[in-house]
Amino acid sequence: MSDDSWAVAVDLQESTTPSLQVRFVKETNASPKTAENGGSRKSWNQADLAEQSLLNKLIRRSLVRNRNQVEVLQRDPASPLYSVKTFEELRLKPELLNGVYDMGFNRPSRIQENALPMMLAQPPQNLIAQSQSGTGKTAAFSLAMLSHVNLENKWTQCLCISPTYELALQIGQVIEQMGKFCPDVKLAYAIRGNRMERGTKLQEQIVVGTPGTILDWCTKHKLIDPKKITMFVLDEADVMIATQGHRDQSIRIHRLLTEKCQMLLFSATFEDSVWKFAERVVPDPNIIRLKREEETLDTIKQFYVICREKEDKFTSLCNLYGSLTIAQAMIFCRTRKMAAWLSVNLRLEGHQVALLSGEMTVEQRAAVIERFRNGKEKVLVTTNVCSRGIDVEQVSLVVNFDLPVGLDGKADNETYLHRIGRTGRFGRRGFAVNMVDGEKSMDIIHEIEMHFNRTITELDTSNLEEMESLIS
Ligand SMILES: Nc1ncnc2c1ncn2[C@@H]1O[C@H](COP(=O)(O)OP(=O)(O)OP(=O)(O)O)[C@@H](O)[C@H]1O
Ligand SMILES: [Mg+2]
DSSP: OOTTOOOOEEEGGGOSSSOHHHHHHHHHTTSSOOTTTSSOOOOOTTSOHHHHHHHHHHHHHHHHHHHHHHHHHHTOTTSTTOOSSOTGGGTOOHHHHHHHHHTTOOSOOHHHHHHHHHHHOSSOOOEEEEOOTTSOHHHHHHHHHHHHOOTTOOSOOEEEEOSSHHHHHHHHHHHHHHGGGOTTOEEEEEOTTOOOOTTSOOOOSEEEEOHHHHHHHHTTSOOSOGGGOOEEEETTHHHHHHSHHHHHHHHHHHHHSOTTSEEEEEESOOOHHHHHHHHHHSSSOEEEOOOHHHHSOTTEEEEEEEOSSHHHHHHHHHHTHHHHHHSEEEEEOSSHHHHHHHHHHHHHTTOOEEEEOTTSOHHHHHHHHHHHHTTSSSEEEEOGGGSSSOOOTTEEEEEESSOOBOTTSSBOHHHHHHHHTTSSGGGOOEEEEEEEOSHHHHHHHHHHHHHHTOOOEEOOTTOHHHHHHHHO
16 A cells, blocks of 8 residues: 555544545545536537437436335335345344434345344354345445444454445445444545554454455554454455455455454355355355346346447437436446547537546545536446446446456456446336447347346337337
8 A cells, every 4th residue: 555645534423424435525626627627518409309308208207206116126025125024123233223214224125134134143154145236235234344343342343345446435434324323333444545554553343445455454554453353244245256456365365364254245246156266265154145037137127229330339329318317327438448538529519427437546536426426427437447336326327338348258247237237226217228339249238138038128219119118
């Protein structure tokens, strides 16, 4: 970790209003160039008004339906949001129950109902858990950590690792919100840019962060004694153990822990080989695993649009303008270069677009996400850096401007599922639109369809009637 970093340790009692993320935004408000301070103001006259109004109507209708939908789904045994228990029956401490209700949660989701008793059992039990995107895994393991800490002990007891900076911040915010009524529980963020005084041990019972910084804090800076960690959470566990850089660091952290440390692994996807690896490194785990056909959510409708080349994809994207303006959209590109090209062109057409890619500074990235979360920009153009975990409930449309492809040129099914999972959060409805530019990408669509055993429907953005029948 670099020495120019600075310290943030959040006292949960004080964190009800000024969250870490807010502080970042205040400091960096002026820096990122967004569509508000750059780009032309040319209006979107080209778009067909009838088309716009139809799309607006459709998206608005689906947003209105959403409110009741969660309750309906929570009563439907086939839904991943279904539960037979209440939060009270999960025996949470009263202050955590207050935190949960304060967040507006009425009932647990299935993963929360099933995983919490396993995570809180005595003696501690390990868990590898899979649950669809947007079904509340964060709250599940955050409640487990908040329940687990022993307040008598003024040292770090729970470590939670996530693959990206943005996600670590988001998880921290959930812990802060849920722990609002637990004044003595403290949280620290082990993320790039966060400087701590070396050599003194942290007193925060929970540390959430990215693997590189956590490793530094455990080894080089000796801020955390890994032997005293009793709960270890890996969010997006499959990517943490399957991609090279993350795997090396995660394994090194894992080796520092004691055998008694409780291991909790979560993700929406676990490729077979990763699952086997996880079972090898996690002793005697409880397992919550989805069947392949359960992995995709019925609430997310999937389409593809046939295009010729990137300019044509851009035109098709512009045809979806109506939906882009109503709620929020995330557009995924394969490379930073493509993301930059697309955001420039969308801005030239007068859109307020945010761009987030890996080469930006962490402060810029935090500011961009915060602005998008607050609805300042309706469209976020990004790369895979945002494909996992990011939770912005108003995202009603995900566009794969480039389809997710692995190094072997085959469909990257896991990334696909995570990307489309940025919409349809917790029972909301969502649309995923894939831009297909040629035979190769059509093959990728077929591979994805076969993998999940789901049909992806062709969408002709110029045929209003057809669109209405497909989308409604
Ligand atoms: N019991 C609940 N009742 C209502 N809303 C909930 C409940 N649990 C979680 N949520 C909401 O659901 C949304 C999605 O939760 P979360 O981000 O934890 O999903 P996830 O399972 O981690 O998804 P992903 O696989 O994409 O990371 C959040 O906005 C969260 O506030
Ligand atoms: Mg998540």
